[in-house]
Amino acid sequence: MMYIGISCGFHDAGMSVVSDTGKLLFAGHSERYSKQKHDANLCEGIVKEAMSYVINSNYEVHYYEKPWLKAIRQFRAGQPIGPLSVKKIVGPELCELMGDVPIHTHVHHKTHAAAGFQTSPFEDATVVVIDAIGEMDCISIWDAWYDDKGYARYKKLWSKKYPNSIGMFYSAMTQRVGLRPMDEEYILMGMAAYGKPKYAQRMASQLFDNLENVDLRHNLHIGLEESFLDKADDMDIAASAQIVCETLIEKVMMRAKRIGRSSNLVYGGGVALNCLANRLLGKYFHDMWIMPNPGDAGNSLGAAALGYGKKIHWQNAFLGTNIKGPYPVKEVIKELTKKKMVGVASGRAEFGPRALGNRSLLADPRGSEIKDKVNEIKRRQKFRPFAPIILEEHVHEYFNMPRGWRDSRYMQVIATCKHPDLYPAIVHHDGTSRVQTVPKDGSGIRQLLEAWYDKTGCPMLLNTSLNIRGEPMVNDRSDADRFEKLYNLKVVS
């Protein structure tokens, strides 16, 4: 039996396929096929690709939440009620492509928990899920372990129900500064470095009854009053929101440490993408795992994991469309040596929001000119620094990693750069970098960094996602060709 997981109907639709032996065969995002950023719906391209892994096999389809449970919450909150049937959410044509089989449903937060725990290296864990909202739960803490037969078991220890949500608080602040909620939270996080958290106390006392229990005074799902901090500078709002968010996360982590059985932390939900807040996790747990795609976009994997039931053999996040052929190490080095930026589209596409080397725009990070050059292509706000990608064994020469983080293989945490003057392009305003460490795993990006280090003595490259402005990351070679033409910049495969 094979297990197909799907998440769709809200934002960032995706599909995953797990084999009968727990091998993760495929995981991808609908947006990379439809070219609609954050596409909430599945599309023919991703369904066809996912189904190609289950030809001639028996399979089950699993969905990442329970529509009827969500409908109860919507009814209680006086909101429009969504479809009660998954087949209606997916659509008849795509259901037919999936063989019109019954679709199993799972509780949203349990799906997050499974996406984390069953891909983690742990045999037991305390699982924390923090997102905007599932069906009812907005925060949950679980004990997770494997039974004698190897099946994952979950026991919910504590939860916080709608509308008491850390994710919705952060989204409301994202909206307050004029950004798109449920989309541009990462920009708010980047803006925090430019402001002072001078409204944090006011924010906490005006919006929360009790920080310890995450009790909100108002339902922030419907937004904030227009008068809320109406004279405040956006950067100060961002810095204040980040502090309040971190305080709330720390309260939850303290509770998890107190009530959870295991000293291993598995952390999931969209809030786990806050790499600034993640620097604090090591204060509470020594061993941590955040699946590289911990938000709803990654929950198709959680649904498939619950269908399979046992530990999934996690290797890396390269799980999407395959651009075949060896990693183009020589070609990339040739371009970099000419002081040029170069795109790479090689191997399987990343599952998750970060380009980790297979769909990346790379550059020499040394010196002060490169930032402007990359910005010519990316044209993005100064709040968003470019990230360093570094040979893992050299990370401590260049960065002070936060407590508890020995590595950062999926760009999930910030680290202070030891030499910000030498590498201004990869250092944020507050002196930190969103670092990615690459272990000795024989991957293409590892081979490239080793060759670059041999040639230059520098174990690091600047890495940003390879995407045409306004579009999702490049998926296949035809996207790469369009990129080349538009920007007159080489993309090697």
Ligand SMILES: [Fe+2]
């Ligand atoms: Fe979620």
